[in-house]
Amino acid sequence: MTNPASLRQTATVARPILELHDVKISYVTRAGRIDVVPALNFSLAKGEALGLVGESGCGKSTVAYAIMKYLGGAGRITNGQILFNGQDMARMSEDELRRIRGSKLAMVYQDPMSSLNPTMRIGRQLEEVPMLHMKVSREEARQRAIKLLGEVNLSDPEMIMERYPHQLSGGQQQRVVIAMALMAEPDLLVMDEPTTGLDVTVEAAVLDLVAQLRHKHDTAIIFISHNLGTVLRVCDRVGVMYFGELVEEGPIREVFANPRHPYTRGLLDSIPTMGADKHSRRLSPIAGQVPSALARPVGCGFAARCSFCEPAACTTAPIPTLPIPGEAHHEAKCVRLAELPPHRRFQVVQGEAISETAKTGENVLTIDHLYKIYRPSGTIFDSKPAEVRALTDIELTAERGRTLAIVGESGCGKSSLAKVLTGIEVATQGKVKLIDWEIGHIPVEKRSQAQKKSIQMVFQNPDSTLNPSHTVGFAIRRALQRLRGITASQAKTQAAELLRLVNLPMEFVNRRPRQLSGGQKQRVAIARALAGDPALIIADEPVSALDVSVQAAIINLLIDLQEKRDATLVFISHDLSVVRFLADHVAVMYLGRVVEYGTVEQVYAPPYHPYTEALLSAAPVAEVGKERDRIILEGSIPSATKLIPGCPFASRCPRKLGAVCDDQPPPEHVTQQGHRIACHIPLEDLAKLNTRAAE
Amino acid sequence: MGAFAARRLAALIITMMVVSMLIFAAFEWTPGQVASKMLGPFATPEQVELLTEQMGLNRPAPVRYIEWVGNVLRGDLGYSTYFKTDVNNIIWDRLGNTLLLASIAFAIIVPCSIIFGVAAGMREGSKLDRSISVLSIVTTSVPEFASGVFLATIFVIILGWLPGASTLESGGDWSIASQLVLPVAVMVLFDLGYVVRMVRAAMVDVMMKPYIRTAVLKGLSFRKVVLGHALRNAMVVSLTVILLQINYLIAGVVVVETIFAYPGFGHMILESALSKDTATVEAATLIIVLIVVVTQIAGDLGYMWLNPRIRFK
């Protein structure tokens, strides 16, 4: 995409920091040479931030590591050039390469914990960089490290210097990695999914930090993410990658507001828009999956999954990259650009959503004053290990055929709740009523077959949800036999039916999990959970490990199945837009407590609990013009071993009133419509605060 | 760490108690056997009975066990029927001889295994790695008695450079030092390969860790990455394995000592076992197990000391 006419103005003035010309990246494997990236072109001006987005397996990370010239033993750049500050990186010697790595060219990695050396103090890991590249003394290096740790908003940098990585939280670790990357004032920062795996509020803070440091240090950034919302917060330009190719590139606001390539449109349409819900529309997933790069087709790589594909035009010749008329610097790699209908992101028309919350069904699940306290058994030498208060005074209900969503960050107790419901753990105190049974104190082994049949679960991690040794057919048949008590031959026909229900082809009965994609595994897991036709399905982050395009399909499937079977769904998630879309009722949890509960409309509109407000403001949104002012939470979630007399959120609350929050448990305000908020601030005041913030 | 040490000390005492019970149960539960073993095959039943009575062996087993433990704790290890002297007179000299052999071998094995293991593991799949790996697989796969035969054939029979027996007698043609060469060589050959592979595996594992990528992309030279970032992490894992070799070197040398007629601890265990010299076998087993358990604790403490994840928690 460097046809001279479309080069940015800044680029014509000064030489770009980074230029890629027809870069081809290949992996040599036993199966032959795989061209992961066939021919990539783009350039990056000084101080500019380019986001690279796309599904997993599209070659984003490969590009990042190719730029660092760190492709591992099997990877090669087999064609084209990567110019860094005008220098061809392929011609650099090992020494020259070492001199720019860490000084001019630095990287921030996906998993900060594993990116830091576990046996070295943070200080030494930071000091190394300037000592190596700036040839400064240890003391100077130390001063610089302390300064940068302050710049990445870490309080008490001197103490952090003495720490080992495992002594820091995930957010702190990622700040350390960012500080490390900035130690030698690099010209280019390559960030590979830097916020994936962090909690929403922590992610928001890190993204703000990156945006702020970028301008301060005038560093160019390549920001790789699967999350379109995060890219929008940091970048000026965006490149959409599919199958190793840049299918669309341009100024980020133009691309998101007016996406031209069908793939970009597909990605954007897969994400629930804020405000949309399941009653107003279904999500539009992208069918199929990224193909194997072993057999690269002649024409468009997206053709097989594209609903606008016209075989004659799309699959016969290489696809050129075309400028978008009327939009400078915006290009797309599609031959049918001119013929495509204009894109409209789904807009919620007020009143269009059919609010069904008025009618109430019977309660399938009633949770009454539930406590779960883990008491590690003491030994003779360590007599009083701290108690962990995982759940405190939970009160929730879920109605037949409805979805109750439980939202919160890691450590909020949502997984403990799932464990108590499923009987993997038992309640310490309080009641859990499923239909007519009291099950809170019965471990799963002791539950009756009827009780087991009535409650099933869909798990988060597609890789561990199925037994790698068993075929798909075996897994589903076994569940049918156990839960319905039917014969093997009956199970066989019913298993086929279940596969059809979750939209998987019949041949899958003989496949093993490692032959399936993540989305397919989740479908099998859903089929297995449906085997006993349960009254209650608990879904613990079922889509968080999946690409957005696949995520949409699984969410649609869950909605359809729920409607068909009238099952109740308890949906545990950290993703607020998914919850907004899918749920009927929402419970927001913090530190083992429900801080806010209500219908989805109530929770997603003022008055908010201050934590809900912070969560909503932190959630990355991939819609231009819908970005909010962020409320950045300081600190991290306190340890669950501490007994907190007052409000659990007091230590981080931006709206804290004073000592009362620390000392007194907050009262629970309940509206007539059943909306509950546990806060010392009166409801009317909360409503006022929230609307003022929104303005 | 203090609590951990206390816990391990308690475990050590319990283990030693159970082991002593097992040994006692295995060899002294049936009292008649002890007496008949002492008197030999030609004793009459009356003689056996008389001796049994004299030695107090017909008392209940728990009483005799407590008495035996008491004796051992007071330092009385009993009388050796094979060496015809108090066990104390023989066992410590033998242990000393074995420690000499073991410490020389250990002093060779530790640096060599680290050097070869790190050299092989730092670039997985390189020519150096393949050569070191295959060589270590082969040397550890040759049983000690076989490599003893091979080395003796070459250095004793064909070349005549070294003595075939290492009796530690200084009067003969061969110096003590030359007598130690072959036993040490066999031990090192058999054990080194194993330790090298363990260190290599740890190193390979570490080199694939993301923090090594971080170090490379900081611009550090390969040497600095290996020595500054990888080595310590690889050592955290390898330390326990390396320390456990002490057990092999002290107790596992039975074969080596037998081949070269070396007057060591292992050979003593074998001789006394073959001649049913219960007192010596019992004492030797207790000492060996004590050494093993103490090295295990040392290994655990070293692991904790090297690994900040445990040290600072």
Next chain:
Amino acid sequence: MVQAEQALKVKSSGRFWRRLKLLTESPIGLAGAVLVLFWVFVAIFAPWLAPYDPNANNYEALADPLPNDMFLLGTDNQGRDILSRIIWGSRTVLIVAPIATFCAYVVGCTLGLLSGYYRGWVDAVISRLTDILLSFPAIVLYILIIMRLGPSAINVIVAVIFVASPQIIRIVRGITLEQRELDYVTAAKMRGESAIYIMLVEILPNTRGPLIVDSCLRMGYTTIQIGVLGFLGLGLPPPDPDWGGMVQETYGMMSTWPHMSLYPAIAISSLVVGFSLLADGLREISLRD
């Protein structure tokens, strides 16, 4: 896509053959397989391959036991044909070693699964016991067990079980502890599977990867141990040939007749090297998968 589909079909239809084919890509593993298969062949066809009765004494050969046209590898101190004794000796080791290893696995897998699955006091008891057995150096444990029970093939197997199963328990326990936390085990509990079903059908099959490599290494190790027991005079009672015993009977005469000890030493070394190389090849393949 079509190619990928076909590749998948091939995968599921012949996992065993695919693995075998992969083995040919690892020259080291292949060399190991050839060595092991050679000795398996020799053991199976021992009666046809051995030129003489392994226990027949040829008194004329005592004067000149060196290899000659009649006795290709020479004769030993009792005038017995060394080649025939090596050939028959392969049978001893290749019967005792697999049986002993298999028994150790049955014990090790059972206790390891129980220990890792139930945790709590079951784990405490089993782990204490394994700790205690592991605090005996292997060779000392062998000597003690054989001293107590007497030398015989069965007792060698018993001794191997005592020495090897604690290590297998540790491996299986570790894998079980990991697997029992995975979601598919939770799913099995939620559909009401019994503990035995979960251990045997859900968890055990997933231990196979590490255990295949380990079993191969362990076969080699057991072979060494059986040889060592023979060498120390604690193995099979004479006169039946076993390689370790052959060295034991003759190494006193090394200075005059080195061939008597050398050939059996080569035989046992080659078999163990075979097992170890094979294990390395299998490990390499399992990493690729």
